[in-house]
Amino acid sequence: MAVIYEKVALIGLxxxxxxxxxxxxxxxxxxxxxxxxxxxxxxxxxxxxxMCTVCxxxxxxxxxxxxxxxxxPVGAMDSVMAEIAPSLRPGATLSDVGSVKRAVIxxxxxxxxxxxxxxxxxxxxxxEHSGPRSGFAxxxxxxxxxxxxxxxxxxxxxEELASFxxxxxxxxxxxxxxxxxxxxxxxxxxxHLIAYTMVGVAxxxxxxxxxxxIKYSAAGFRDFTRIAASDPTMWRDVFLTNKDATxxxxxxxxxxLFALQRAIRRGDGEHLHDYFTxxRAIRRGxxxxxxxxxxxxxxxxxxxxx
Amino acid sequence: MAVIYEKVALIGLxxxxxxxxxxxxxxxxxxxxxxxxxxxxxxxxxxxxxMCTVCxxxxxxxxxxxxxxxxxPVGAMDSVMAEIAPSLRPGATLSDVGSVKRAVIxxxxxxxxxxxxxxxxxxxxxxEHSGPRSGFAxxxxxxxxxxxxxxxxxxxxxEELASFxxxxxxxxxxxxxxxxxxxxxxxxxxxHLIAYTMVGVAxxxxxxxxxxxIKYSAAGFRDFTRIAASDPTMWRDVFLTNKDATxxxxxxxxxxLFALQRAIRRGDGEHLHDYFTxxRAIRRGxxxxxxxxxxxxxxxxxxxxx
Numbered sequence: 001m002a003v004i005y006e007k008v009a010l011i012g013l014x015x016x017x018x019x020x021x022x023x024x025x026x027x028x029x030x031x032x033x034x035x036x037x038x039x040x041x042x043x044x045x046x047x048x049x050x051m052c053t054v055c056x057x058x059x060x061x062x063x064x065x066x067x068x069x070x071x072x073p074v075g076a077m078d079s080v081m082a083e084i085a086p087s088l089r090p091g092a093t094l095s096d097v098g099s100v101k102r103a104v105i106x107x108x109x110x111x112x113x114x115x116x117x118x119x120x121x122x123x124x125x126x127x128e129h130s131g132p133r134s135g136f137a138x139x140x141x142x143x144x145x146x147x148x149x150x151x152x153x154x155x156x157x158x159e160e161l162a163s164f165x166x167x168x169x170x171x172x173x174x175x176x177x178x179x180x181x182x183x184x185x186x187x188x189x190x191x192h193l194i195a196y197t198m199v200g201v202a203x204x205x206x207x208x209x210x211x212x213x214i215k216y217s218a219a220g221f222r223d224f225t226r227i228a229a230s231d232p233t234m235w236r237d238v239f240l241t242n243k244d245a246t247x248x249x250x251x252x253x254x255x256x257l258f259a260l261q262r263a264i265r266r267g268d269g270e271h272l273h274d275y276f277t278x279x280r281a282i283r284r285g286x287x288x289x290x291x292x293x294x295x296x297x298x299x300x301x302x303x304x305x306x
Numbered sequence: 307m308a309v310i311y312e313k314v315a316l317i318g319l320x321x322x323x324x325x326x327x328x329x330x331x332x333x334x335x336x337x338x339x340x341x342x343x344x345x346x347x348x349x350x351x352x353x354x355x356x357m358c359t360v361c362x363x364x365x366x367x368x369x370x371x372x373x374x375x376x377x378x379p380v381g382a383m384d385s386v387m388a389e390i391a392p393s394l395r396p397g398a399t400l401s402d403v404g405s406v407k408r409a410v411i412x413x414x415x416x417x418x419x420x421x422x423x424x425x426x427x428x429x430x431x432x433x434e435h436s437g438p439r440s441g442f443a444x445x446x447x448x449x450x451x452x453x454x455x456x457x458x459x460x461x462x463x464x465e466e467l468a469s470f471x472x473x474x475x476x477x478x479x480x481x482x483x484x485x486x487x488x489x490x491x492x493x494x495x496x497x498h499l500i501a502y503t504m505v506g507v508a509x510x511x512x513x514x515x516x517x518x519x520i521k522y523s524a525a526g527f528r529d530f531t532r533i534a535a536s537d538p539t540m541w542r543d544v545f546l547t548n549k550d551a552t553x554x555x556x557x558x559x560x561x562x563l564f565a566l567q568r569a570i571r572r573g574d575g576e577h578l579h580d581y582f583t584x585x586r587a588i589r590r591g592x593x594x595x596x597x598x599x600x601x602x603x604x605x606x607x608x609x610x611x612x
Contacts, residue, residue, distance in 0.1 A: 196566070200562055201492075202492050210588070215595060219432070223497070240578070256510075269542050276538035280534075297604075298532060299607060
């Protein structure tokens, strides 16, 4: 593979930035990678693992960069942009990896200097772990990256960014910001909120101890705990900034849950059986699309006594 | 290991029965294993994979058995018992693997002949797959089996059954039926209902296509689809027979969900952040207890393009 951007700057050095750095190195996609994180501890870890050239200010990191990727929580985009805007090189591409797009566009756009190409993006990839040590080059392989080009975006710059994501292993789609935020409310934000809620409820029951919850979690509950262990700051910002779409999907969810609850109360087995039969098809589609494993229990390897 | 029961009969030949058969063979725990399923197709598959001696009637299968395990959906226990009761050997142990215990006891107890020891049990193990082909010997390794001995149960028979489950790889606990049903409502039944609901909602949205749901599922949603692909008949019966505990936990869940929903609507980031921080601890506990893997994304192996 060939270098796509001579210099790439990563602002924020968590799971996604770290995976980007290793992925760029795997593919030889960048001549130079610089990075900055607000926390000195995070910068030290990034230096220790030799993730990229870690700078002591965001402005220094973005100096002369051909591609700047904002990898901070959505709520931090505005202040980061206020800081780095004067240091961005004319002609540079500015992108991000935020989980919501309308709010990122609102926060970032007012700061973008003339001649800088702002092209928001969102790689649908991650794990429940956080921080620079949790990144790995394969994170984006066969996952989707959604690019959200603004009206009148330079198509050549958009194509360049798309080819960058493809070279990282991703598939690339384009979408407008509102549709992105709705799709993600369904496939990501609401599921996370529900998982957090279920885990919170279990943890808070007087009559069932935490030790019981933990011991007997393999009966289904443990599946929820993975995404409910995700980064709290990132997820707080997601819900605060994708409020409308999340509340809409939550409303639909509650409506359906009440219908099933009523079926249970009334002993309507046919309604339950029909509903539960229907949901199997989606799982098959996901496996056929290569977005999950067909192995039972996600292929977990915790069965053995060893 | 040594033979614990000379003859074991499995009534119902699905995932759990099949895993029991392979687990007994692995450990040499039974002199002879017989089995029966209502469906001729299931019996044929069980014969084809050489799972056990498959009989053409339930009565034939239980004849002279030292241990009979009911492995049918909870709603079928009553009619199965009416059929086999006259054929049970005095002194035999009768058990089951049902996911609810109070309802199984109500359905089975009236049929149990004098001299037969009914000791309900529930192995907290399974996968999203069903049928005899989905079983495997390791399913119970390091999982918990909850034994629910009735008042005045023969302690020697209870210990014998516990040693059988331990020899299958399980840890064993004892609990009363009502507490079991409440614990499982939290760790299994409510999570399943919620997962079914979330998958149903996603499938039913006009403005987001199924193809989008599938492509972008790796952002969290796919975790829900695994348990929402579980056997519909088994789960219908669980909800119909553990109605009270499930509705109680659902009530708590809805209450918490509404509180988080209000925090989102009001922009109360502190409430959200506190809640999301709290739930990380439970995940750590589950991993430390050996009930889930610490590997990111459950150690799924679907990342690569291959």
